[in-house]
Amino acid sequence: MSARRHDGVWPWIFMTPILVPLAIFFLWPLLRTLYYSFTTWSFFGEVRWTGLDNYERLLSDPDFTLALGNTAIYTLIVMLNVPIAVYLAALMNRPGLRLRALYRALYFLPVVTMPVAVAIVWRMLYSGDFGLINAFLGLFGIQGPYWLSTPGVSLVAVAIVGIWLSLGFNIIVFSAGLNGIPPELYEAAAIDGATPWRQFRSITLPLLTPTLFFVTVLTLIGGFQVFDLIFVMLGTGPNAERSQTLVYFFYSEGFLHNDKGYATAIGIVIIALIALLTALQFRLQRRWVHYA
Amino acid sequence: MNRHLAAAAAAVAFCLVLSGCAADNAPAEKKGPVGIDYVIWDANALKPYKEIIAAFAKQRPDITVNIQALPWEQYWTKLQTQASSKSLPDVFWVNEPNAALYAANGALEPITSLPAENFPRGLIDSYTSGGKLYASPREIGTMGVWYNKRLFDKAGVAHPRKGWTQADFLDAARTISKKLDVFGAAAAPWTGQETYYNTIYQSGGEVVSADKRRSGYDRPETIAGIKLWVDLAKEGVSPSVQQITDTPVPQYFTSGKLAMMWSGPWNVNTLKDAKLAGDFAVAPMPKGSSGLVTTVQGGADAVSAQSEHKEAAQAFQAFLGSKTAQELFGAAGLGIPAFNGSSGSFTAAFPQWDLTFFAEQAANAAPYPASISAEAWNKLENEYLTKAWRGELSVEEACKQLAAAMNDVLAAEPK
Amino acid sequence: MRKHLGAHLVLLGGGLIMVSPFVYQVLATFMTNDQITSVPPTLWPTEWDLGAYAAVFAQIPFLRQLLNTVVITVLTTVATLVLCALGGYAFARMRFYAKGPLFALVLTMLMVPGTLLLIPQYQTVQSFGWLDSFAGIVVPGLVNAFGIFMMRQFFLGLPRELEEAARLDGANPGQVFWHVMLPLARPGLSALAILTVMASWSSLLWPLVVVNSQDMMPLSVGLASFTGEHGTQFPSMLAASLMAMLPIVILFLVMQRRVIEGIAFSGLK
Structure with missing residues (x-):
């Protein structure tokens, strides 16, 4: 190992092509957004400095509390994605399993669909009177709810679509992680007479924790940013207001109420919340993530 | 090292390609022919508008019009972004609340030369603020009652006809729904324009006062106009809020599961292709206690105050408001043109139905209720009226709370 | 079985x-x-x-918009691969001033909701004169935080010994990267490539806001125009989205083994 603390000019040759566009198209817009969050600003350009007003208003706005709660619930449900994906990936990854490519493709299809088509098809599936889902539940004598218009249920319904959309992506990330585990470990364990469940617990799971961490971080960020899906699934229905999430709240204040200053304050708070949770995850990872 | 040079050269070349693409699309210079941008929200209208633009090019060969259709869902998001950096398209479609908003912020160029007497009073009023007209009306959206003749006959109920009343309508809806296994009529909190806005004005109420300072929802007449629909839903004559969320009203109607659908002329294009098209007919709105039977709404064409080619944009706007352009619009079946006396171009395209009343109703229709913050209070309507529809609140209570919330929003509007 | x-x-x-x-x-x-x-x-x-398929071709310039999508996707993907390989390597292996804060800045990009920066980004693009151009659509998205993060993890997972050996032979960091590390990074790059292709293929709001003419629209925007103010033409919308998906599905089927190996290599620490 060399003792130099810095690598001289080389890192900057590598970093400049990134830092220049980053500064122009991300950092500068972000700083301006930060500034706008301390102002009253409609989109016609007149900006008036109002200090912390937007943030104070946010703290006492019941819509913010509602959106925060909905976002938390949605994110928690979508997190179910992680164990389901691990389980399915582990099944797919069994040595000697045939049709693996087919299975991967089946689970991956939703990842590449156009969001508008997703909404059309799922709204039909969820129909209370005529939907396939309730028809299926009916076979077992269960009376399904009006999925998209029953308070409490509609958020779950959207979260199910959220899981459906991203499951394939996570399965592929996990499959990759599983491929990285040396097969000798399993062979040795089998010789010692470990059951498949025991092998999963003491070999697969620990060695998969770095991947689990990565996926958990990304899923949480994705959950906190949910907007499009809520918008297309519940847009005009009776539950649009009750089910609004943080980014939906931001959009509606900024683009429907034309209160861009307040909306940017909401946006800054969303970033701060996600940053906080991500930092927390990075701290906690030392307790449960095993790096080889 | 050569390879690094090559990589750097490639990077430079890449940037050049990108900026080269930009240069190709830079706006045309002022000398010579002028290019203006025209933005609309209906991709179905692209083809007919090519004709209208061609007709305009004959008058003004020095102007080229570049038309773009945006999806309705993202239309206003994009326009707000453009407005924030003073790059609005030269000419664009507006509706009532957004015209008010953009005009109040000085983003629209007032119209000085449009003969207002050529258009229905209600539409001109909607697009006038501070005594100035800000957009040229394009189409007339009054409501009518689409009905299923076969269901009426089967239940032995007389067909709706000109001059019928709110009471006749309610009777018909209840009788048919009782006798046959279908719904009589349908409304939900988010179908105001088609349904309860009309009954509110029929009953002598209002949604928002003419000076846009007060909500009309706490007035007893307004409450009556909503209550009749909530009652229909309670009795099962109308599908519930939940059912309409899953299955929009037109789907019930085209499938023969709904006797009457209150809606605008824009349905003709879907209805004419339906399998049951032969069963459908349309009648004027029923009368209530006031003289008004419906609201008149309609998109319009506005010129950006930021336009660099204002003269050309205004010339195109004036052409869009001319009889020639309006009749081309109507003949394409896009909607009923706003120009007085040109609605025949539209109605003639659908000889199977008598659509003439849509334009006639515009003469005694209330201007469509809108204000700068309409997007915000439309959400409130949805939120509070849903509580009434679901029976969580009485109609009176829901409307009172709605009025209070809406007054707060209106008070925050710049006046 | x-x-x-x-x-x-x-x-x-x-x-x-x-x-x-x-x-x-x-x-x-x-x-x-x-x-x-x-x-x-x-x-x-x-x-x-079959009317739905015919309607797609009649209503939007499908092939032209498909071509736009291909151009945008290729430009974005090539540029993303180059930048993410450089940045990922620098963050993984090089030592420089403010490395930690700069990496935190890159991670922050992941956390920003898409529409938040819409207006300031638009104003920036406008000041460059890039409205209605491929540059305006592509350049603001070039720095891909997910990609830099992923490539950093990937390079962290590669053994250090190879680099050390090359350095002892007198190679400078640029040569080490080009001759030794980049070839090893191929699986990671293919994974990133397919993920970038997918994201760029279906991106909607940004191209919609930047593009000002029917002929510059990518397919994702053209498709969205099947939703009108008074309802959607369902069959055409579904048919168009199916046709737009098809190339990606084929690409995935061809590339899937590489994608999975690619992610496996990184160890994702």
Whole structure:
């Protein structure tokens, strides 16, 4: 190992092509957004400095509390994605399993669909009177709810679509992680007479924790940013207001109420919340993530 | 090292390609022919508008019009972004609340030369603020009652006809729904324009006062106009809020599961292709206690105050408001043109139905209720009226709370 | 087959649930709008109507917009690969001033909701004169935080010994990267490539806001225009989205092994 603390000019040759566009198209817009969050600003350009007003208003706005709660619930449900994906990936990854490519493709299809088509098809599936889902539940004598218009249920319904959309992506990330585990470990364990469940617990799971961490971080960020899906699934229905999430709240204040200053304050708070949770995850990872 | 040079050269070349693409699309210079941008929200209208633009090019060969259709869902998001950096398209479609908003912020160029007497009073009023007209009306959206003749006959109920009343309508809806296994009529909190806005004005109420300072929802007449629909839903004559969320009203109607659908002329294009098209007919709105039977709404064409080619944009706007352009619009079946006396171009395209009343109703229709913050209070309507529809609140209570919330929003509007 | 019967049952059952919405989507493209909106709904097309596919070609310049999408996707993907390889390597292996804060800045990009920066980014692009151009669509998205993060993890997972050896032979960091590390990074780059292709293929709001003419629109924007103010033409919308998906599905089938190996290599620490 060399003792130099810095690598001289080389890192900057590598970093400049990134830092220049980053500064122009991300950092500068972000700083301006930060500034706008301390102002009253409609989109016609007149900006008036109002200090912390937007943030104070946010703290006492019941819509913010509602959106925060909905976002938390949605994110928690979508997190179910992680164990389901691990389980399915582990099944797919069994040595000697045939049709693996087919299975991967089946689970991956939703990842590449156009969001508008997703909404059309799922709204039909969820129909209370005529939907396939309730028809299926009916076979077992269960009376399904009006999925998209029953308070409490509609958020779950959207979260199910959220899981459906991203499951394939996570399965592929996990499959990759599983491929990285040396097969000798399993062979040795089998010789010692470990059951498949025991092998999963003491070999697969620990060695998969770095991947689990990565996926958990990304899923949480994705959950906190949910907007499009809520918008297309519940847009005009009776539950649009009750089910609004943080980014939906931001959009509606900024683009429907034309209160861009307040909306940017909401946006800054969303970033701060996600940053906080991500930092927390990075701290906690030392307790449960095993790096080889 | 050569390879690094090559990589750097490639990077430079890449940037050049990108900026080269930009240069190709830079706006045309002022000398010579002028290019203006025209933005609309209906991709179905692209083809007919090519004709209208061609007709305009004959008058003004020095102007080229570049038309773009945006999806309705993202239309206003994009326009707000453009407005924030003073790059609005030269000419664009507006509706009532957004015209008010953009005009109040000085983003629209007032119209000085449009003969207002050529258009229905209600539409001109909607697009006038501070005594100035800000957009040229394009189409007339009054409501009518689409009905299923076969269901009426089967239940032995007389067909709706000109001059019928709110009471006749309610009777018909209840009788048919009782006798046959279908719904009589349908409304939900988010179908105001088609349904309860009309009954509110029929009953002598209002949604928002003419000076846009007060909500009309706490007035007893307004409450009556909503209550009749909530009652229909309670009795099962109308599908519930939940059912309409899953299955929009037109789907019930085209499938023969709904006797009457209150809606605008824009349905003709879907209805004419339906399998049951032969069963459908349309009648004027029923009368209530006031003289008004419906609201008149309609998109319009506005010129950006930021336009660099204002003269050309205004010339195109004036052409869009001319009889020639309006009749081309109507003949394409896009909607009923706003120009007085040109609605025949539209109605003639659908000889199977008598659509003439849509334009006639515009003469005694209330201007469509809108204000700068309409997007915000439309959400409130949805939120509070849903509580009434679901029976969580009485109609009176829901409307009172709605009025209070809406007054707060209106008070925050710049006046 | 018999050995893994249980696994096959679960995977097949789950897989059928995953694709059933597509089966319906495919069937629905052959229905008339009238049939799709019928109450109660039907599952099987009664007439096998091809009108939806014809309507797609009639209403939007499908091939032109497909070409735009391809151009945008290729430009974005090539640039992303170059930048993410450089940045990922620098963050993984090089030492420089403010490295930690700069990496935190890159991670912050992941956390910003898309529409938040819409207006300031638009103003920046406008000041460059890039409205209605491929540059305006592509350049603001070039720095891909996910990609830099992923490539950093990837390079962290590669053994250091190879670099050390090359350095002892007198190679400078640029040569080490170019001759030694980049070839090893191929699986990671292919994974990033397919993920970037997918994201850029379907991106909607940004291109919609930047593009000012029908002929510059990518397919994702053209498709969205099938939703109108008074309802959507369902069959055409579904048919168009199916046609737009097809190239990506094929690409995935071809690339899937590489994608998975690529992610495996990184160890994702």
